[in-house]
Amino acid sequence: xxxxxxRRGDSLYIYLTGELDEHTVAKARAEADAFIDGxxxxxxxxxxxxxxxxxxxxxxxxxxxxxxxxxxxxxxMCLEAPNxxxxxxxxxxxxxxxxxxx
Amino acid sequence: MNEMYLKFLSRSENEVFARNVVAAFALxxxxxxxxxxxxxxxxxxxxxxxxxxxxxxxxxxxxLVCRTEGDLLHIEIADSGRGIADVEQALQPFxxxxxxxxxxxxxxxxxxxxxxxxxxxSEAGRGTTVRMSKRLGAKAADDAx
Numbered sequence: 001x002x003x004x005x006x007r008r009g010d011s012l013y014i015y016l017t018g019e020l021d022e023h024t025v026a027k028a029r030a031e032a033d034a035f036i037d038g039x040x041x042x043x044x045x046x047x048x049x050x051x052x053x054x055x056x057x058x059x060x061x062x063x064x065x066x067x068x069x070x071x072x073x074x075x076x077m078c079l080e081a082p083n084x085x086x087x088x089x090x091x092x093x094x095x096x097x098x099x100x101x102x
Numbered sequence: 103m104n105e106m107y108l109k110f111l112s113r114s115e116n117e118v119f120a121r122n123v124v125a126a127f128a129l130x131x132x133x134x135x136x137x138x139x140x141x142x143x144x145x146x147x148x149x150x151x152x153x154x155x156x157x158x159x160x161x162x163x164x165x166l167v168c169r170t171e172g173d174l175l176h177i178e179i180a181d182s183g184r185g186i187a188d189v190e191q192a193l194q195p196f197x198x199x200x201x202x203x204x205x206x207x208x209x210x211x212x213x214x215x216x217x218x219x220x221x222x223x224s225e226a227g228r229g230t231t232v233r234m235s236k237r238l239g240a241k242a243a244d245d246a247x
Contacts (some may be wrong), residue, residue: 007174019118021117021118021146021150022114022117022150022154023115023116023117023118023169025112029204033119054121054139054142054143054146055214056143056146056147056150056206056209056212057147057150057207057209058150058207060206061203061204061205061206062204063207064204065204067172083140084135084136085136085139085140085142085143088139088140088216089143089208089212092208092211092212092215093206093208093211093212
């Protein structure tokens with residue numbers, strides 16, 4: 001699992017690459033949180049899931065956790081480019097109501 | 103009919119192993135990519151439950167049995183861990199016993215949604231067994247018509 005970030009305008013883009021499950025989530029959480037903590041003053045974070053080849057409900061927990069962290073900074077959260085498998089899980093769990101797909 | 107049995111330790115690196123083994127075992131049934139995704143995800147959820155809830159991060163054995171029967175794939179995943187006191191409650195969407203650990207409580211819901219049949223039996227202190235099955239090769243069957 002690899003996590004990278006770039007800034008464009010007032011948005012923080014976080015790119016996740018790999019398989020997101022119980023084994024990989026701790027590292028993804030630490031890296032994503034470091035990017036979020038360093039993004040003070042920005043208005044939103046966009047999680048790009050194009051590189052996520054697999055995710056299960058551990059990924060849902062991960063995204064909700066980051067959403068809560070961003071809320072503390074007054075930042076909103078969006079998702080983009082999930083593959084078909086991730087998209088199905090995101091829909092079933094109702095996550096797009098919290099973090100829309102753009 | 104084909105069958106396999108696998109026993110592995112409740113280590114999180116075995117999640118990717120288990121889901122890919124089951125996907126590989128299912129290949130002769132000509133599953134669609136989407137069906138394979140569903141199977142991988144359901145297996146991952148069940149194995150996560152064994153690791154996180156059954157053994158609470160400690161080490162124990164997880165047993166996986168797969169069987170094919172026509173176009174049906176049967177999967178059984180069992181641990182000998184703590185067990186679930188109230189299965190009915192555990193099956194509720196968003197219910198989790200570990201809310202502080204960023205658990206979504208969606209594991210059983212995803213297994214139920216992604217598989218054709220699903221059941222769970224558990225005994226407190228003895229362990230939990232999840233049985234699920236899925237009909238595979240829907241698209242191949244359509245193409246053949």
